[in-house]
Amino acid sequence: MSKADIYTIEQIAEIVEGKGLFVNKDALVTSLVIDSRTLSNAPQALFFAIKAQRDGHEFIGNAYQNGIRNFLVSTDVAQDQYPEANWIKVGDALLALQKLAIYHRAAHQLKVIGITGSNGKTVVKEWLYQLLATDFNIVRSPKSYNSQIGVPLSVWQINDSHNLGIFEAGISTVGEMSKLAAIIEPNIGILTNIREAHDEGFANKREKLIEKLRLFEGVETFIYSPEHVLPNITLPGKKKFTWSFNQPADLQIVDVLNKGTSSILKAKYAEKQVEVTIPFADAASIENVVICWVTLLAMGYTALEGTYRLSKLVKVGMRLQLINGVDHCSLIDDSYSADISSLSIALDFLNQQNQHPKRTLILSDLHETGKSANELYQEISLLLNQKKIDRLVGIGEQIGAHQHLFKIESSFYKDTEHFLANISEQNFHNETILVKGARKFGFEQVVKRLAQKVHDTVLEVNLNALTSNLQFYRSKLSPGVKTMAMVKAFSYGSGSFEIANLLQYHKVDYLAVAYVDEGIALRKAGISLPIMVMSPEPSAFDAMLRYQLEPEIYSLEVLQSFLHFLPRDVVAFPIHIKLDTGMHRLGFEHYHMAELTALLKNTQQLKVISIFTHLVATDDKQHDEFTKLQVTWYEQMYEALSNSLAYKPIRHVLNTSGISRWPQYHFNMVRLGIGLYGFDGALEAQKDKGKGDGLKTVAVLKTSITQIKHIYPGETVGYGRRGSLPNGGQIATVKIGYADGYSRAFGNGVGKMLVDGKLAPTVGAICMDMCMIDITGLNAEVGDEVIVFNEEQSIVALANEIKTIPYEILTNVSQRVKRVYYYE
Template sequence: MKLNLVEIAEITKGQLYGDDVSVDGLSTDTRNMQADVLFIALVGDSYDPHEMIEAGKASKAAAVLVQQKVNTTIPQVVVKDTYKALQQLAAAWRKRFNLPVIGVTGSNGKTSVKELIKQILSTQGNVLATVGNLNNHIGVPLTLSNLNESHRFAVIEMGANHAGEIAALAKIAEPNIGVITNIGPAHLEGFGSIEGVVHAKAELYQNLSANGVAVINADEHYREELEKFIGDRMQISFGIEKHADVSGKQISSDQVEIITPIGEIRVKPQVPGMHALLNILAATAVGLALGLDLEDIKTGIEKTIAVPGRLVMVEGLAGASVLDDSYNANPASLAAALDVQAQEPGEHWLVLGDMGELGDEGVFMHKKAAEVAKEFGVTRLFAYGELTKHSVEEFGTGAAHFNNHSKLIEKLQEELSAGVCVLVKGSRAMQLEKIVAGIRTNKITTNKKLNDKANGQNNMEHNEHVA
């Protein structure tokens, strides 16, 4: 983003104090600030960056955007609300570019689908895409602020835990194509019910441009409800079980077939499982909506690697295997991960952390998680977190609860052996990547090896994992 302070003051309805200098980009973190940026003071519950500015921590910045005038020699623009101003700047900057913008949301699989779309579109030119999981009211504007003339496409991941948040992000990003991966019981605390989740995610379709394209999951239980928000816009469906514009099937341990209106292709994805196939089909639908040929779509899919912490198989201690899905969790993504684990030989163990933001359903969902784990053949449950105490109670023999990471790691280090596959799964707040670090070697099991093990995946449940 390249703007001068007069423009910034006009966009944000702020007051400029000091020289009218130009800025080259935005920053909200004094720790990794580049020179010549506009530092935006986003006040937190226990952090006031205005104090940091006065202490000289933002001295690299060309200017600062603040909610109150501060004592500094750096030019400053004072606004009523720096969060709102950040979003206003991003929206104004996005309007300067005439390029396809793809919005991606859903209860599970957002990040994986975003990465697939990014790689597919990269066969055509430079792509701006959400980095990591910067998918909220701060991350989306910061991502869009990086748009420049070299970009041919933008792929924006959109997350939410309350109604209205996706709509707000879509108004900033103005997507031409919207993808909803699926609907599941995630963030029920904020949405209130599964119906609340449906309506919140559907805000993406509702805010597409009039000639936009809605990419919809044909296998989704709530498809009919979602379609009410599409209106007269074009839609492209993807799925495995139900009739869809883009469908697919597993044809061997390491190869899938994708069937589209313009032909069929066989690809060798680097991530196994039917959950991954659904992600691939969603991304393929986006490629078709943008007129890509099947060979370019195939190239992009085969270049896409697993996202760290999302169903990545690594070598564990004592010859065990560790299925690292520690990045986040909800009931649907847990079922998907257990489904992938079920294709692995040997004994199956589960390290389960609390699944957050389930509201009044929390206790029930954690008891249900234990039932589901047993149904998938899990013989040992290692639990961490308050809610997983209910999982341990429901699981019974073979389950144990731990109050800290170190004790859990110590127990696993003592008991892991060759022939054991342990799935590590929990919400972000559980920090279960620490468990993975404590029980793995430094080697990553190649996706080919994992795929070679994964036989019979056509019978798997069609759930997505958290992204």
Template sequence: MTISTFFIEETLNTSFSNHAENVEFDHISIDSRSLQNSATTLFFCLKGQNHDAHEFIASLIFKGVSYFIVEYIPAEFEDKAHFCVVQDSAKALQKMATAYKKAFSIETIGVTGSNGKTIVKEWLNFLLSPDYAIVRSPKSYNSQVGVPLSIFGINEKHNLGIFEAGISEKGEMDALATIIQPNIGVFTHLGTAHDEGFQNTEQKLIEKLKLFKNCKVVILEKNDFVEKHLNCSSFTWSFENKNADVVVLSKEKKEQKTHITLKYQNNSFSIWIPFTEESAVENSLTCIASMLYLGIIPEVIGSRISQLYAVEIRLQAKKGINNCLLIDDSFSSDYQSLKIALDFLDQQKLHQKKTIILSDIFQSGLDPKQLYTNVIKALQNSKIDRIIAIGETISAQLKDLPNVFCFPSTLVFLQQFNTQSFQNETILVKGARNFHFEEIIVLLEEKKHETKLEINLDALTANLNYYKSKLKPETKIMVMVKAFGYGSGGYEIAKHLEHLKVAYLGVAFADEGIELRKAGITLPIMVLNPENSSFNAIIAYNLEPEIYSLNGLKSFLELAKQKNLHQYPIHIKIDTGMHRLGFNTAEIEPLIQLIHQNNLVQVKSIFSHLAASDDVNEKAFTLKQIELFSDAYTIITSAIQYKPTRHILNTSGIFNYAEYQFEMVRLGIGIYGFGNSEEEYKQLENVSTLKSIISQIRSIDAGESISYNRKFIAPKKMNIATIPVGYADGIRRAWGNEKGYVLINQQKATIVGTICMDMLIVDVTNIDCQENDEVIVFGTQPSIVEMAKVIGTIPYEIITGISQRVPRVFYKN
């Protein structure tokens, strides 16, 4: 089935302007930044609390898009494209997806729950793919707009759909249930995620179960509390309840695997699950129950379950060899997720040259010629410079394209692999699991130790949007990326912020701005602490200096005259009480004399810095600062006869004094997930998670000591684990000696003894763990805020102190 203008007009009961013929579309888009937008795109202009896609119609028309679903037609574009006007663009997207889904009579599994939705969906796709032509949600597309976009992936050859649905507040599931229309339900788990959107657990459960209102069955772990709210029959599994349809008779962990014996319909059989973590075992059992319900025999189930793999639902950006940036999407290869990965590649590209390593694409539901015609178009839209095709089918379809290098298998590619053939480029590695592209990742990834700092770009976006929600739509935002992006990574954060269209970036010193320019960042960059000696470099790299003193201004004007500059952008800082940098009241008049009718420079902004915006007890002082700033601004602008942008609010200023946002605000630590009050902190998402592994586990007897200076003496026989992270990585020694802890298999492991330069030691006596198990050093728990309170510092000091020897991995869900 195709999506055409006739179908849209009939579904939405309206019509396109300036239009008569029937036009078909091959791409539905809600993101103006996507490189996949083209003449065959239908674009939905969504309006949200923090964005309005109608503002980007001009850029979309320039890209060739000419058909739009809008809530209003901007007057200047009325005759330049075709517009279908609706009351609510998001609801129109949902209505269209609902009508599109109804055109297909395919078995549909709807997956929901608090945790494990995406993993169960991906595993069911893998486990059932030998028996069905499956369409599924790409990645974790489970939201009010993600679900409709997933539905448009269905075509006539699919006979099973697996779609996940996620909600965060009451009233959201009805729309998703109407769109997905599942006849089989899978409920993964009832946990605490998104509790804040509901009055209680029962209200949240009732809302989630609305997905299953027209299902014939729901598959889940036996749970009387859940089942009493179902309106259909259930098919259950359980470790303990003998009344479940599938009962686990025994469970035993052996060498990174779990051996289980099950009873179903009076027959028992055994299965090896290739995991030991409890949540993975439970998700596996949900998949086993689903397969039994669908009539797959135990022998086949056992064979397929043994091949399960850890699902990586996130696109990750990593440092690669030879100054490359590596985008790791090495466990899936389908057309829908390819388009998502290509956009992420463009968002994160460190170098202009873009390479993709791509395997055969499966489960598209399309014949190879049509599928690879679409793939070629997507690659060309993304301006990929080099394509490495691995697999018999993709090689045959792409071999005649320029700059395509074909290999029949991953093994052949690896045999011919040459590290020097990858230099200063951004590489997307995307392949189906059976191509084992993780072996390619190992070769292309820069070698490092096992500790890494993971940066959640989705959380960064959510935090930006939270502060945006406190501002007027027209207020500009400068985001501070100084100090290596507050420890998170300078370039990668800046690239993401450029993609999110912030107005300015702020750095402390010129060299930070220069690095961003070298990496291709084109946003305006303000240098907040420029030294006079750096003015030449600032001008060379088109950076914009903060001017905070008469001497600095005179030096810059002298250089500007030498270079014959005209209206070079500068920013004037006023000292209103911080007493760190800035012009004081007595210097305002000589400042005006230097800049009045001076065409060498142009004052882009006038600003000041609040000293105590986070302390409500200092409100009178803060308001006095704002008053002094406003007075100085009035005096300066009256003299120069134009009005530069004003900004005084920092992160906590936005939170506590949004009424003084003026034309721009400066967002710093808040975007990285740290508020300066408990109330502010609760609104933010965790961005940074420091992970490591267990290097060694050993037993020690009572009376033995641990680490330097024998600060810890074992009171009894203990099991201890060594973790390869220490104070050289940024973990303060004050966090040791039983004050701090790490998380291993979701359990607290207390740090015993003194933290060493490269290692710390934890008590794992009562924790079921093994060497190479993952360790959370900080993240959601323990949080950096918690660490800061214990050791008597602030989150800024901890996060900016994480050593650059710790690799940063950037990801999007």
């Protein structure tokens, strides 16, 4: 940043019209922070205590401990606890952040492209960056920072060296876009499309379109498709540039020729025929390419120059993938992009991982950053120190030339080929490795070498979706209500430490596992959260003590055994008391209360952390009276037990489906299980009526085609000759069977998988490691991807096909199936 881009804390207080209390009014601020865990240059950071799903004021202590000394707050804070801190007090911290961004944007005269729409915003932004980076020094939104918080943080990156900004804006309800428009102030506006995505906050498509168009009030040029606007709506822009697949437009696509993994787009522009070959074949990518194409034309590029640049587009790396690596390592694949903003985001994701003692970064040269090489690698060195990275492997001539700037364990190679030839000297073992590189370095070769070779069938777990589902349920809780997350049964089949790390990072209060060995695995992976064990076995009591695992006590026998086991010097060991109010599975019943209270009253060795029960039908309206009766019995038993103690243990009765339907029973804590993964029986009725339930699909199970065969009428398929195609056709053998968790009940056409976007039924019996599907009439080749379940072909649908529940489908996915975790 130039001097003009650096503010003092006193100047910021004036800009946001806040009340300042400073120990150093001249303290410099170069970075803005909303999360105490994702710090960059802490001494010159300003922490905004924003009240969102979590109140930022709760994390001021963490931020101060991590080195931050500048704070903007909206409520009173015990400032004497932070003697070196500067404070700005405002009415609303989010509005103050936006006001500061508006000021900062207005201080810079650069051309700005603003993008909004239902889909494609981030891809269009990243492709425009690829297309225009040779002509402009560009600042852009990191990843998909397009919210009320993300946009101001994006705009804050602007400095005097930038001459083009590309920012995306996303909204969820009426009244939000005007705030983002004031921050972005675009000169060129791009409306990608208007579709059903994110409809929940709007009365109808018209209302959503009008709200999104507010971003473009005052733009010089407005780029859109007539297919995505409505009649009788005034469109913004002094100039308008249009594109369409179906009607006359400035750029009218007249034909799309699919060539396998590429496409030829033929179009009409300025009364001439033009065409471009692009390395994409899916409909979404083709539409996004057309939007970029028309943007180049609107900006004055010739048709020839535009088609040349478009042909060189490369896939946007939208995901950070977490996979198993060789030699007990975990591997984070971010091998498709390289800039300082995405590096910081990737390092934060790396820091969430606690399963290994060492964190390693493999990093290529970074190009087109707008900074001198010396300035860039000094900044990266500082970033690695702040993020506590243990080792750096630098690949490229530039980073190698600046190796003296890095004070951590490091080694350097001139190119990827040189690194791969000498990879054995690195001795990677029991560490988390982030692979981050510019596409030209071909780091996919590095990932391939370091990834564990496993079964081709993959369960993809979307960590963003899981986080969104967690926040969905948290939004329904009153302040102070705790969350216990159920991670038993390999986190419902989705993983172990990978899920627990994320939940710990997002500060859930408790984890729950079924058995002691699950808890031990989490402790060994660096999980420090309190963990309740639901089925404690006497043989594992010693391990529970050593690993600080908290048993669920559900009977007098278990309680007496545990008391007998505990060494005499143990005091106030945490336990959880389970009451049976009608489930009749595990738990104390009312006639146990006298003996239970006597035992607990006469020992100092135990502390009852919580008293809970399990409600049997919180999702089912026909059993609501029984649910109320269960809670009545629970409250009576709780009072009898807690009155004998000198304290009030945590109360909790609700599982996932109860959180939405029974807010009056949230008490002190709720237990969140299958809802984290996108399933809630209490919300299914609303979903069937077309109302969004707010939950996102977390897991996608996919496999691939091994072989394709032509079947003649009368021929049979599979064991027992159970399968046939009466009229003949084609079958594909796919790499999933009952040993992978794909039940034999799905055989003979009961189960269906998505091939080329269309459902293909199974043929014959399901084998141990594979099965056959009918692909007659479908566009399919050996090696093609096959979807077993995703958002479209849902787990709920699969469960219905074999008359079971989503829990069983998800938990049955075998551990031999490779898990890939990704963060967008």
